[in-house]
Amino acid sequence: MNGFTFIEKIIKSHSDASVEEIYPGNIVWINLDLVTARDYAGPQVVDLFQNNYPGSKVFDNQKIIFTPDCYPYGNDPKHAIDQEKIRFFAKEHNIKVTDLGSGIGSHLIFRRGFAKPGDIAFGADSHYNILGALGILGQGAGDVMLAFSMKTGKSWIKIPETIKVNLKGKYVWPTSSKDLALYVLKKLHEFGITGKAIEFYGEIISELSIEERVTLCSLITEASGMIGFVLPDKITKEYYERLGIEIEIFSADKNANYSEEITIDIDNLGLYIACPPHPHNVKPIEEVLGTPISSIVVGSCTNGSASDIHEVAKVLEGKKINTEVRFGIVPATREDFIDINANRDMTIILEAGGNFFGAGCSTCAKGQYGLTGGETAVTLTTGNRNTQGKIGPADVYLASPAVAAATAIEGKIARPRVGEE
């Protein structure tokens, strides 16, 4: 008998389907461990729930969380009313809300231990699959699915094919997991992974922190993949131990069926940038060095962690941000704010001329549009999506935190350096 891939194992453990029914392409019903929604989509989820299931209770109020993170400050009347709707519903059903300034929902799930490896978590966020970095089956879902799931605790899922991706080799600073993620995105988009799951392997994996793994897995969505997994290991176990949570380490079966196995050579990987108009338009930095940039944002679920902001501080220490550049930092969570305050990174960046904004999704969901915007501001962000017109009318580039900091000093796309020249 064939074994199961990592995602097949998780699906099997959450379904009443028989062993014979667990194969790629088949659709099965699964029981969810966590259902969340945020300030975008959340209000419609509430409306759909109330209109379709009037007077009903949710399936389990301990397994639902609202995480307003797109437009966390609700600073216009429409958004404020939408957020109020979420709070009323949450209060009525005694559901947890991670409100104002808590940060990005997908990050809070692991930072606060709301889900653990092997769990299934659905939320109104197409980057919920970053949870694959911890071995959690996270999936973005639309309003209809979430309203249904809040009522029933269930969802349907099409079991994906799994591709085994071996990352061969190592890289050194200033190359980072963002450059790795961009390079892997380029390769996987070319290869074609629409709707498929990825399992990442390679000696580099055991050296990546949880935050670096999150960055790597965050760009699978941009290749139209379903999810990328880093299988739980010692690093994952230690991460959860710090939260006081014991986890079980498990992996794919040795005789699992992969649709494909590919190797991506990352030895001595350079610096990469996603250029307009698509995230997968990834180029070596050499091709765009010197491009003038007037707005820079460090943040998002891809690169908004304290360790990302530390990279920025490392490059900015003792330097000044170019006066032609607006430089905004949006930490992913309140916990990241605490970390960068504790280690002086925040002071270093403020002294260099940077600005901090409340924790949340940064420019990705338009909640902090003014950081980019305008008609001409060419933007560089550490985020994950530069689709034309999404976060501003002008061009948008995606790069690592270190490249963002170096670019802030020069006012044009530049290579990171540290210390005196």
Add this chain to the structure above:
Amino acid sequence: MTEEIIRGKAKLVRIDDIDTDQIFHQSLLTIHKPEEIKPHIFGNLEGFENFGKENNSNKILVVGKNFGKGSTRQQAVTGFLAHKIKAIVGESFGPIYYSNAVNEGLLLIEVPNLSGFEIESDDELEIDIGQSVIFNKTKGIKIKCNKIPQPVLDIINAGGLLKLGGKF
């Protein structure tokens, strides 16, 4: 109930990797009602900005690869239902978009190698669900499409996923 044969004229938007932000932009996310979503569809897709104001009722939308990649945006499905688009035919779809469409009762048809299949604007198309075939009557040519899984048809035939909420 989904008809076994779906007929309609082709409306072509044959571009690969159309992101949900090009279908319904994130600056509009406080808009929830189908009729208010409708005029904004493809408002951020170069060359198709007027789609929202056109009458494409009862047409079959023909797209490229990875249609609907990007954000988990239900409005990017709702808007086509408001336009009374009968089905979307594409080479592949973003996985979340596929799920969102099924859940709201919008039929998506996956056709491998669609890019090589000749379709012009307003060609008469017929989709045979049972046989998994698309027939371009105007050109007199056929192409196989992927079989639609039975659970997907069950959800669409029920009138969308929310109708099944009482069954669990």
